[in-house]
Ligand SMILES: Nc1ncnc2c1ncn2[C@@H]1O[C@H](COP(=O)(O)OP(=O)(O)O)[C@@H](O)[C@H]1O
């Protein structure tokens with residue numbers, strides 16, 4: 001299928017909160033241009049995986065490679081400048097900054113103001129609701145709008161790889177569908193997406209490949225359609 | 241208002257008054273000679289009558305009997321607000337500055353003294369506002385930097401004969417370095433822990449000033465600090481000193497304003513809102529938090545150097561925790577993150593105790609009551625930060 005070098009790779013990554021190991025040797029590969037999903041129950045270590053990639057949680061063993069380079073020790077604030085950006089779980093927009101200022105923060109490290117202006121227009125096209133609300137404080141947006149703002153903010157950094165942590169969390173079904181459509185659109189524009197989800201059904205429909213996480217370990221990896229057809233997966237994660 | 245609503249109101253008032261009495265008596269009634277009730281009931285009487293009067297007035301207003309009187313007041317307030325919104329900013333700023341410049345020419349010594357106090361606290365408040373209001377780092381030991389600035393000028397001028405104008409930047413620099421030293425170990429802490437550790441650091445600085453006899457002359461303080469001088473002009477009068485601190489305050493306001501609307505200011509706000517998210521957006525939170533401490537401390541250092549020159553004396557008791565708490569109250573009362581808010585907060589908290597001087601013993605009680613009332617009525621401060629979309633407008 002995709003036969004070139006992985007753009008993002010984890011090799012036997014172990015990380016811990018204090019003495020409790022949250023990741024017990026995770027290995028995964030993400031190839032340029034694809035959507036990879038990581039599914040798993042609550043507490044499986046999905047968010048920790050993304051936070052470890054971004055070096056917010058330090059990996060105590062193993063290696064993280066991005067574009068062929070080891071990025072274990074690279075500061076969290078450097079990664080977005082390299083094109084690796086995360087939309088963290090729970091949105092985490094800046095509530096007392098306006099929508100516009102939130103977007104500006106996404107482009108914080110960028111110095112090409114013309115390009116930034118262009119990108120503001122681009123994300124407004126993707127999320128027309130945000131244009132209407134651009135002078136409103138982020139905290140006054142609805143849940144769905146906040147999720148859109150969080151994604152738009154990350155897009156402002158012109159990411160090569162976008163890490164999305166449970167974008168559908170707590171949203172109404174119609175909005176969930178919309179968010180997944182937008183994820184596909186973003187991917188269509190050439191952004192590689194790592195999609196962490198509890199909504200395994202929609203995530204697997206969206207992705208090309210999937211990893212299944214259980215208590216800090218990868219227990220299964222396969223093409224998304226194969227995982228969708230797998231009776232064990234259907235039973236455990238699709239509620240059948 | 242319904243009968244039931246009114247009953248609830250009066251019950252609430254009665255319960256409140258009983259609580260007040262229970263709190264008041266131990267403060268006023270327990271004396272070394274034994275218990276005493278007269279003073280308590282006297283004060284309680286005043287407060288109770290005042291409460292009943294206010295409540296009665298409130299009910300009359302609610303019932304609409306005052307509409308005839310209220311309407312003109314309301315429309316006048318609206319008029320003023322609209323006029324304010326219409327006047328260009330530079331006119332307002334110019335007028336404020338003009339008033340500030342003319343002020344010492346038309347007032348006496350006492351007014352100069354209070355005004356100097358106000359301006360010193362404006363520098364302190366705006367500096368602390370950078371740390372607390374913008375970067376969201378609760379600093380309870382802020383006054384330590386003020387102390388560093390004051391002792392810097394005191395020691396350099398007395399031991400080496402450095403002039404005030406040379407010492408001013410040195411005081412700012414040393415305070416900034418102290419800010420980094422205090423800031424560095426606390427960078428990984430958040431919220432409550434940060435508050436406790438900064439509180440501790442503030443006390444450590446005070447204890448050093450108090451106990452390092454050889455350097456600071458301990459609790460006796462340092463006397464005979466020279467006044468500022470410029471090209472042979474001796475800043476002898478209070479009025480001339482007023483202009484010195486006015487200049488420092490103007491520089492502080494301008495710097496904080498620039499910082500407020502800069503990229504750095506926005507990054508600080510992002511850190512205040514969500515540190516991890518800010519980091520994920522490419523903000524070097526480590527450096528920026530350190531910078532916030534250093535910048536905030538610098539302004540306190542300037543103010544401290546001036547304070548030493550104005551008092552011609554420094555002692556450790558000027559830099560106690562109470563002072564930190566006072567400056568923090570000014571920032572919170574005025575409105576965190578808002579420059580006019582901080583200035584109003586300072587005016588309120590410096591002026592109020594002066595106004596309430598009549599009350600003598602009960603001054604702090606009245607003061608506390610007014611503060612509590614203010615926070616109930618305007619929880620975001622007198623003049624809350626409101627710059628919705630300000631920077632975004634500029635971008636468009
Ligand atoms: N900040 C934290 N401190 C301590 N333990 C944590 C923290 N965050 C997560 N954990 C633990 O790490 C494990 C994995 O959590 P997480 O990565 O959030 O799971 P998921 O995102 O898959 O729901 C859980 O057992 C959780 O309790």
Ligand SMILES: [Mg+2]
Pocket residue numbers: 043046047048089166
């Ligand atoms: Mg999670």
